[in-house]
Every structure is written in structure tokens, then in C-alpha cells.
Amino acid sequence: MRVLIVGAEGTVGGAAASALRHHEIVKAGRSSGDVRVDLADAASIGAMFEKLGRVDAVVACAGHVHFGPLATMNGEQFMKGLSNKLMGQVNLVLIGKDHVYDHGSFTLTSGVLDRDPIRQGANAATVNAALSGFVLSAAIEMPRGIRINVVSPGLLEASAKKYDGLFPGHEPVSSKRVGLTYVKGVDGALTGKVITVG
Numbered sequence: 490m491r492v493l494i495v496g497a498e499g500t501v502g503g504a505a506a507s508a509l510r511h512h513e514i515v516k517a518g519r520s521s522g523d524v525r526v527d528l529a530d531a532a533s534i535g536a537m538f539e540k541l542g543r544v545d546a547v548v549a550c551a552g553h554v555h556f557g558p559l560a561t562m563n564g565e566q567f568m569k570g571l572s573n574k575l576m577g578q579v580n581l582v583l584i585g586k587d588h589v590y591d592h593g594s595f596t597l598t599s600g601v602l603d604r605d606p607i608r609q610g611a612n613a614a615t616v617n618a619a620l621s622g623f624v625l626s627a628a629i630e631m632p633r634g635i636r637i638n639v640v641s642p643g644l645l646e647a648s649a650k651k652y653d654g655l656f657p658g659h660e661p662v663s664s665k666r667v668g669l670t671y672v673k674g675v676d677g678a679l680t681g682k683v684i685t686v687g
């Protein structure tokens with residue numbers, strides 16, 4: 490299968506790319522990969538698909554949120570997660586669905602924070618929950634047998650140092666386990682599911 494991975498050079502995307510290496514992988518990122526795309530810019534998503542042609546599967550492992558205390562959080566900061574991680578992936582589906590072969594798939598990425606919250610995580614938790622709602626409903630209406638799921642990973646072992654102290658009591662999950670979850674999304678039969686790992 491021809492599998493597009495947005496964010497393939499990142500920590501989560503690298504885990505997905507490694508686990509999906511039995512496929513033809515097309516890597517995408519703002520400044521890395523085989524093709525350039527900025528998920529925050531709908532026109533850039535359209536241009537990427539025009540350039541690429543059709544793919545069997547789209548995997549999204551990119552998207553930024555705001556981490557910070559609720560006491561000082563403002564609407565502008567909150568919009569970061571909504572406009573970037575949420576709408577970036579939603580637009581990837583809305584635009585990309587016409588560029589995916591029949592019976593293809595979308596596998597998005599959320600995260601643990603809507604089911605196991607931490608301090609400073611309100612924006613991330615909201616975006617993650619919204620992505621769950623999106624795939625649950627969108628799966629009903631996806632055309633031509635196209636499936637859609639979202640992977641919800643816990644903190645990766647590879648990212649534990651970067652988020653030191655922010656995830657007390659969370660047990661980091663291996664890149665191997667996270668990668669395999671994307672195989673469920675691409676090679677499996679699930680649709681409309683939140684696939685949790687860690």
C-alpha cells in the first residue's frame with residue numbers, strides 16, 4: 490500500500506513509519522520528508538494531494554497544542570490546539586478523502602490527556618476528545634468504504650525527558666507498541682475507533 494505519513498520524522502511519526510515499513514511510505518512535514526505540507530494551512534494540504542496523487546492510507550502524527558496553567562490561560566492560547574492539532578487533522582480528512590483509494594483509511598493522532606489528565610493539559614485534553622468525537626461520527630459518513638480511526642498514545646519513552654515532571658505517575662510507552670497501533674489503523678479492519686496505547 491502507498492501510505493502517507495504526516496509528521497513521519499517526529500517521535501510518534503517515526504514509530505509509525507518504522508512499524509509500517511512493509512508499505513511504500515511517503516513522508517510529509519513542514520520542513521522534512523519527501524513532500525512538504527503545513528497542516529495549519531488548508532491550501533497547503535490541497536497542494537500536497539494534487540502533487541502526490543492517490544494514496545491508500547493517510548496517517549497524521551502532527552499537531553501542536555498549548556500547555557500552561559488554567560489560571561493564566563487565555564482564548565488565544567487555547568486556539569492553538571484547536572486551529573493546529575484539531576483543525577489540521579480535520580482538514581487533512583476533509584480535503585484528503587477525495588484523494589484516498591476505495592477502502593483506504595485515515596489514522597489520526599490524539600493522546601492520553603482526555604482520559605488521564607494532568608496539570609496544564611486542558612487544551613490538549615479538549616483537542617484529544619474532539620478528535621475522538623470527529624472519527625466516531627465521520628466514520629459513519631466516510632465514502633467508498635474508507636475507514637477512519639484515531640490513535641491515542643500515552644507519553645512515549647522517547648519523549649519522557651522532554652516532558653520531565655509534567656506527567657507524574659504516567660508509565661511511558663515504547664515506540665514499538667505505539668508504532669504497532671498505527672498498523673491496526675492501516676492494515677486492520679477497525680473504523681470509528683479510538684485506539685489507545687499506553
Ligand SMILES: NC(=O)c1ccc[n+]([C@@H]2O[C@H](COP(=O)([O-])OP(=O)(O)OC[C@H]3O[C@@H](n4cnc5c(N)ncnc54)[C@H](OP(=O)(O)O)[C@@H]3O)[C@@H](O)[C@H]2O)c1
Nearest residue numbers: 496498499500501518519520521527528551552600645648
Ligand atoms: N510524543 C509523545 O509522547 C506523544 C504522546 C501522545 C500524543 N502525542 C501527539 O503526537 C503528535 C506528534 O507528537 P511528537 O512528539 O511526535 O512531535 P514531534 O516529535 O515534534 O514531531 C512532529 C512532526 O510533525 C511535523 N509537523 C509539525 N507541525 C506540522 C504541521 N503544521 N504540518 C505538517 N507537519 C508538521 C514535524 O516536522 P516538521 O518540523 O518538518 O514540520 C515533525 O515531523 C502531537 O500531536 C502530540 O500531541 C505525542
